[in-house]
Amino acid sequence: MTAPDLTDSPIRSLALKDLRHCADLSEDRGWPREDHKWGFLLAAGDGYGIDAPDGEGLAAVCVVTRYGRPHADPELAAIGMVLVAERYARQGLGRRLMTYVCDEILKGIPLTLHATPFGQPLYEDLGFDAVGGAEMLQGSFRPDSSPAAAEAALVRRATADDLPRIVRLDTEVFGTDRMHMITRLPAFADRLFVSEDDSGELTGYAALWPNMETHVIGPLVAPDTLTAQALVTALAATTERPLRTDVDVRHEELRAWLKGRNLGSLGVSAVMTRNLSTLPGDWTRRWAPITVAAG
Numbered sequence: 001m002t003a004p005d006l007t008d009s010p011i012r013s014l015a016l017k018d019l020r021h022c023a024d025l026s027e028d029r030g031w032p033r034e035d036h037k038w039g040f041l042l043a044a045g046d047g048y049g050i051d052a053p054d055g056e057g058l059a060a061v062c063v064v065t066r067y068g069r070p071h072a073d074p075e076l077a078a079i080g081m082v083l084v085a086e087r088y089a090r091q092g093l094g095r096r097l098m099t100y101v102c103d104e105i106l107k108g109i110p111l112t113l114h115a116t117p118f119g120q121p122l123y124e125d126l127g128f129d130a131v132g133g134a135e136m137l138q139g140s141f142r143p144d145s146s147p148a149a150a151e152a153a154l155v156r157r158a159t160a161d162d163l164p165r166i167v168r169l170d171t172e173v174f175g176t177d178r179m180h181m182i183t184r185l186p187a188f189a190d191r192l193f194v195s196e197d198d199s200g201e202l203t204g205y206a207a208l209w210p211n212m213e214t215h216v217i218g219p220l221v222a223p224d225t226l227t228a229q230a231l232v233t234a235l236a237a238t239t240e241r242p243l244r245t246d247v248d249v250r251h252e253e254l255r256a257w258l259k260g261r262n263l264g265s266l267g268v269s270a271v272m273t274r275n276l277s278t279l280p281g282d283w284t285r286r287w288a289p290i291t292v293a294a295g
Contacts, residue, residue, distance in 0.1 A: 006053070007092040011100050014047030014061065021057040022047065025083045032212045040188050041065065041081065041293055044181050048101055050093060052085060060084045060093040062101060065294040066109075067176045075176045076280065077106050078295025079113040095122060102126055102274065110276035114246075114269040114292035123272050131278055132271035133249040134292060138214065139263040141236040141243045144229070155227075155234045158192040158205065165202045166194065173221050175280025181290060190215065191238050195227050206231040207290070208239065217245040220288035225253045228287050232258070245288045254287060 014022070019042060023033040041047070045065035052059040062082040068075035079101060084094045102111060114134060115123050124130075158166065163186070167179050185192055189207035197203050204222035208215050217235055222228035228251075236243055243263060247255050248271075259265070269292060273279065289295060 006059070006088060007096045009050045009053065009059065009093070009096075011048055011050055011097060014042060014049050016042050018042070018047065018049065018058070022049075022061055022081070024057050025061055025085055026081075028085050029083055031083075034211055036188075036209070037211055037291060037293070038081075040184065041291075044184055045294065047081075048097065048105070050097060052088070054087075058085070059088045060097045062097055063293060064101060064106065065181070067174070067178045067295075069177050070179075074106075074109050076110050076112065076276070076295070078293070079106075079111060080291070080293025080295070082113075082119065094119075095126075098122065098126055108275065111274040112276065112279060112295045113272050114295075115272050116267075116269055120270050120272070126274070128272040128274045130270040131273050132283075133268050134246040134271060134289070135249055135255055135268045136244065136246050136266040136292075137255070137258050137263040138244040138266050139242055139261075141232075142262040143233060143236070144257070144261060154196045154198075155193055155230045156196075158186075158194045160186075162194050162202065162205075166205050169202055169205065170219070170221065173282050173285045175282070181294065185290075191235055193231055193234050195222060195231055203227060204231060204285070206235055208235040210241075211244065213241060214244045215239045215241045216291070217243060218288045219286075219290045220245065220247075221285055222287060223285055225251070225257070228254050229257060246292050247288050248283060248286065250283065251287055 019038050022038045023035045027033050041063045045063050047063045049061040050059045065078045066074040167182050170182050171177050185207050189209040191208040195204040204227050206220045
């Protein structure tokens, strides 16, 4: 008998019970397992995968995070964690999965993703255009000796009463509703801080969440560079782990400051969109995503 073509393999929805196989697939491709992040993405979004023909877990996977008003069609969807097992690589599975998700599951919906240089040609073939970039930075944070950042804003730990205000600010800055993600932050993150102006108005917020041996800062929302620095400094003071974050390449001053604080560059990913010329919201106040996998 002739073996069936891999690209004819059925695609199914994933559940939290698939988390271990998703993490196995990350490890198979040389990524960290990132179980905590996988759990967050599968709970807040929708995973799609192809079971491995040999019965050993998943052959391919991706996660879709939808944004917009509840009980309405998505205004925006982010695609992330696109992975194909090494033993099934270069056999069309990634294209098969992405084509299904983009042209069937998310047909006509504005889409965004962060692409590595390796994956970018495929996404261009599928109609995505590069509209920006994000630089991944990581290292053991060295505090700034200048008092400027510390004095830029009132920064404190968030309380339960702050959550509705954080959601409102995030919707304004992100340009669409992502309450289902933001309301999960208190459980997902180890720390959640906010910034306020002199009148007590909420101006920014940032979270610190655990990812293997590092702590990731994201999202990071702030009205200006000094406030962004103040939020980063406050969060960094709460951990001894190396920090990691993904900063919009247009925020050159913050990127330079972070590099001066001992965070080195791990590379730049391309921000890409389809059915959308530019991302909604106010990029000047949006410094880092929760994770690039969720847009």
